Amino acid sequence: MKRIVCVLSFCLAFLTTVFAETPDSLSVKDDIGLPKNFSFGLGFGRENHHVSYLSPMLYSGSPTEIWAERINRKRKGDEDFFSLANLRLHSGNLISQSDENTMHVRSIMFDYHYYYDWKLAPNFHMLCGGYVGGEFGSDKMESSLWVGNNPEFLRIDISLLGLSFRPTLSIHTKRRVIKISNQFDLRLAGWVHSPIYTQLYSDAEKLTDYIDFNSFSEKIRFSNKFTVDLPLRRTTLRLGMLVERSKSDINMIDNRTLNVQALVGFSFDYLTKSGRLNKSSQFKTIFE
């Protein structure tokens, strides 16, 4: 337990260091006055996972995630644009219905989104755009009975193009701003690293033997992340729910994932820090 806490603390500290910028450092940039948002936290939930290369069975379990997200606001002429970078470390031990074998799921996911800000109302931003991203990890079977040559499946998925929408509603209360967002991502095309049906990884001499370009029809992957930023006394709490689903049949390997997670973390806008609406300040939160 102590080791897990140490690792989590290190990861959070690392992510905070990587993403965080102080107001001082912002002051030398051109876009001072355009606040940024950084959030990080943990995810807990339920995952259904199926990789026919490893097993014809459906595996389920409760994975955990560490996630971090940064949003930048940019202005070009009269129009506003947003960029969003998202990093997730995903880990879980899943079991089949018979409870005999275990599948260890480990991956790191990164995606970069770019949005046009379609201002439908003063407090409602409809962000529309696209994203690129990647997922790297592996699914590993573990069983006292296993003696095969296919104990592991590599999860290498590059999303070359995807659609992304993120409507954001800012609700002004007496002293604070509550932000509600719903980010929907839909993968359109990408590359997947996959062997062919019963092909073994050891049979390929080159990594490129396994790379498959696939479109929306071959690999469906979408996610929906609903988040609420609740300003508290000195910080802003982010609560949310992530629903993520992918389904592919590439090289005759049926691969399905359904991941539902509750998200808990912290969010802060660089120039207001606490997320409070401070009317005496020239700074505002990112979606104001």
Added chain:
Amino acid sequence: MKKIFVGIFVAVVSTFVACDDDLKYDMDTVYDYESNFEFLWKEFDQKYSFFDYKKDSIKDWNAVHDEYLTYVRNCKNEVEFFDVLAAMLNELKDGHVNLLSSFDISSYDFEENYPSDINNDVLSSDRYLGKDYRYSGGIKYKTLRDGKVGYIRYSEFTESFTNEQLDYILSTFENTEGLIIDVRSNPGGDIGNVQKMVSHFIDESYIPFYSIYKVGTGHSDFSSPVSCNIEPYNGVIYIKPVYVLTNRGCYSSTNIFAFSMKGLPRVTLLGGKTGGGAGAPMVTELPNGWTARFSGTILLDKNKQITEFGVDPDIELHLDKELAYTQGLDNIIETACDYIEGVVK
């Protein structure tokens, strides 16, 4: 606006949170004999790689289904059910096919009706390995016939060795006239060890085998062959005559080692036919948690022939049991030594 927003969210979430119902089983079904039988039969039908090659030597898989379904329906407990499934899988006559449960592991006896061609008591007597052999990386080695013949006993390809270890072993045989590599009753293991060992007996780049794998669910859906290339090791290469001793117990990676060594300029296979096992084993799982192992690919020898039923030796010779029992002699080793010393030509 808020209502629209919340409405969109609810619609999106409810649309996407759909379960993979076709992969889920009721707990009653998870342990249902007939469901598990159908599941296993279909997995093999779609993934097992030797149906086409063995069509004349095994029963038709559809006929096997119909025959064993009646047995399954009569099963009274899971032990009986296990035995029926195991018997069904043994129809494939494949040593790489196993059914594994928490209480038993089934296997096909590919050595049945073949001479064993090895006597471990004789092998461990002072005349051969005795107690003064050296041991490195899973390899027992010493010299025979007053240092004229090098002898290597490698009993499992699961035992890994490094090239440096093999370098050292072969360098101790510098003054020998020839070498015996005894892989009798070696059940196989890591194919990487095969490649490592072969690389010490070749002078130039060599393609010892090819892999083909299934690209579809049909019995004949295979990829084109993918070659495996071995380069000569940049260290000790043994350049004197080599005799590889084989028997029916040489299976899987050892079978690959046998056909990789066979035909090399200075190498002779001596003993019995190997056990075969020319497909890399993969694993699948049943709803009840049992696992099944099967050949999922096919390995072809350098002539692109399938050796699933074994590799014939260059010189067929079986263990003389009477000689072994009465005089403690292994006539296969003795014959190899005679060839090396030039007593027999």
